[in-house]
Each structure stands twice: as C-alpha cells, then as structure tokens.
Amino acid sequence: MSRLLRAWRARVDRASIPELRGPGYRSRGRLSQADVARLTGVSEGWYRALETGAHRDFSDAFLLRVAAALHLNETETLTLFLGISGRRPPTDPPPTHTTLDPALLALLRHQAPHPAYLTDAAWNVVAANAPMAEWFPWVKGPRPNLMRWGLTSREAREQVLDWEESCARVYLAMLRVASCQDQGNTELQELLREVLAADAVCRRIWAEGYEVAEHHDGRRFRLRLPCHQGAEVLVTTQMFLPLQSPGLRFVIVTPLTP
Template sequence: MTGARADGGVPDPAEDGESISRLLRAWRMRVDARTVPELRGVHPRPGRLLSQRHVARLTGVSEGWYRALEAGRRQDFSESFLLRVAAALRLSEAETLTLFLAVCGRRPPGSPCPAGELPQGVRNLLVQQTSYPAYLSDNAWNIVASNHLMGEWFPWVLRPGANLMRWALLHPEAREQMLDWEDSCARVYLAMLRVAANSNPGDGGLRALVREVLDSDADCRRIWAEEHDVVEHRDGHVFRLRLPYHDRAEIRVTSHVLLPIQRPDLRFVFITPLPD
C-alpha cells in the first residue's frame, strides 16, 4: 500500500508504483460490472463496482496476485496475464502500452498498430520527398511504396513483389551496381537477416526469405557460415554505387532509416549522396 514517506515527502511513483496503481484503480472503477458477460450468474450478484476479486476471476489468477499488481508491488507478471488484465479492464491501445511499460518496461507483444493502408501523412511525406530517393519497406523488406526518384535510381522497386533482400543478395544487377558487393552489401544484409530471424522466430515470411537466400546463392551460404555479425539496420551505412541513372559514374551514398510513429512496423528509408 502506498502513502507518504516517513519524512513527510511524496512517494516517488517510479519507486513504489503509485502511478500505475492509481491508473489501475481508475480503469477498474470505470467498468460497470453489470456489463461484463463473464460475471453473469456470479453470486452474490455484482453491483456496478468491478472489484479486485472480479478482475482476478476474469484473468484467471488469485485475488492476491491481482492485488499485488494494483498495489504496484514488483512481481514476475507474465505478458499473457497483463494482456488479460487489459482485456478485463477494457483498456485502449495507449492504456495497454502504459500498463506494460510501467510493469515490465517493454511494449505489449505483437504489432503496436494494425497493418493496413498507409496513413495519408506518411504517404504525403514519401511523395513530397523530391530531392532524394525514398521508400517504405515492411519487416521482411518488401517494398510497400516508393517515391518517383527511387524508381528512377532503382527501377527494380517498381517490379511486382519487389523485395530489397532478394534484389540485393540474389539479383545479378545488384552485384554490378553495388560496388564491393560482398563486403559492403552482402555481409551487412545477411547480418540484418540474422537479427530479424532471431527477433521474430514466429514470422514464417522472414524464415522463408532467409531460406530462399541461402538456398539460392552459394556466396550467401558461405558468408552466412563464416560470419557471426549482427546488424539491426543500415542507418548511416555508406554504399558505393554505379547506376545507369548516373551514366554508371561511381557515387557514394548513405542511407537513413526512420520509423513512422503511425506505422512502426514499416521502415522509412531515404538515400542521400555524399560529397566527392
């Protein structure tokens, strides 16, 4: 139970969990127990107040276990339990995020926002980027959208089913256009695939992509077996390119990787040339 410190000061919410305790109580109190189907037939019949005992019943734990959560006491609360609490208290996406961050310091499992059409703001930002090539890709590096300049520099993004990893690691033109292909491209991209494959073990699409790359190319298999490096993203990575768009003159570029707050399941990447 929280309260004033012995010295008369106000308790630190970060230390004793007072903040999440107060929020949990408020969220519970706003739920009318009479509207919860799972509590129909419970004796004694619940009134309007949703009690801690009711929430414990709805989430399949003891009343003491739920009480520990609401009191802000540190326990080994599982993600599945916190998700059941969120459902029982009818929490919004932002409220569920707050619960997870306060209790275990991480986001809820799964995508933080549903996939679907691109938010208009993100689409506008991409289209209106006229100075540099830019594109959006998903977690498996499928090209979701690209601007006009990206299509001119890299026409492969306009092909059906365009995928950065398939093009960069498996397409012959990538080895002509990306100089120092093995060291500057293949080793970096395979290190990124290694991170993705281990961070999303349940993603069948990612597993299939890794398998396709390794099954299709002997160089990639050799590098995969030799290397143990891991790379999360290519932000700030420098490439040397020789593209038809630039009459095959060598240029140096760097990539910038951003996560749109409305669709953090996507990567917003734009490419800027470096001075000679």
C-alpha cells in the same frame, strides 16, 4: 503503477459488466479488487499483489486479462506492461498492407529529389517514389525485394561498389537478426533460403556466422548507376518506422558530398 491501477479500477462501473450481475453480487458501484480477481481468474490476494506493487512473476496472459477487465485502451495496456514487467505486450503479426495510407504515400513522393521507398518485414518494396525508380529501375519489376536484388543480382555487384563489404555483409547481418526475431515469418525464412541457395559468396559469409545488424540506417554506400552516366555517387540511408503502419520501413537515400 499502483496509483494508476486504482484509478483505472475506480472508473469502471460494475453495472457494465455482465459477469458481475446476478444473485449474490452487488450490481452498482465501482469495481473492487475481488471483482477484478474474479474477472481475471485469480485469487483476490494475487490481484492485490499486482495493485500494491508486490514483486510477482505476472504472466502476459494475466496482464492482458487485467487490461480487459479494467477496459484499458492500447496505450494504457502498454503502460501496464511496461510498469509491471518492463516489457511490451505481445502483439499480433504485422498486418499485410494491401492498402497503403495515402498520407504515407504523399510523404514518400515529397522526398524528391531524393530516392525513397517503403519495405515490409521481408524487405519487399511495397512503394517507391519516382527518383527511386529512376535510380533503381528494378523496383518497378515483379516482386521487387531489396535483399533479393542486393544479394543475388549481378546488377547489384556492378552498381554497389565494394559490394561484398558494404552490401552483402550488411544485408546478411540484417537477415541474421530478422530471421531470429521473426521466426514465424515464412516469407522471410524462404527469402533467406533462396539467397543462400543462389549465391556462393553469400553462403560463405553466412557460414562465418557472427556479424549482426538490425538495420542499415546511417550506412554509407558508394554507387555507380546508369542514371548518373557511370559517375560515382556516395549516399547514406535513413530509416524510419511509421507508427501508424507497423511492419513497414520508410527509407530515404540521401547523396553526400565525398
């Protein structure tokens, strides 16, 4: 990490930084450790400790100021945080996806004949391919939401076999993790309140209060859907996180041979 910090500092031209212009300051050459300390509002010794690899409790705010002073890009800032603190830099809330990436939508369509869909952080279904709409027509309705459908609808109880164990407990375990992880997501918190207010079985499961799950990737579900004329179908789900669309989940439903 020390070598990277020195290299990043060496490539910055002092003349490009207005804060370092003026009487008493040299206007040419590369940044010194003292320059970076001035730009980040710390002592030269404190910044030197960072660059030499000394163990300190460097705050996120300080590391972000270092990243700005050294003109680091997003990947370099990530490397700085991981190398110094072992954690990722703080991020803004995921953006609201009013316009979906056309390439992502094309990929969704290309999953046919397998159902596939996109959800946001609160499990709103923001896009679905034709097979998904055929299997689960509710995705074409107003405000389609995976958790709301799976936990509160009579349809889900009829179509997902062994509903309480394979669906309700799994989905509530996912909500338990998400509600702790994203406490500032008011839509997610309201969804949880709505589910618990609507269903006594969900309230009972929630009150047990110990099952947790981050996702349903690889889970198996036994379904009996009208589009299959009532025949039982065993499926698994695979979930992917598109790096260019943070906050979205890309899920494919794949039939399995029993």
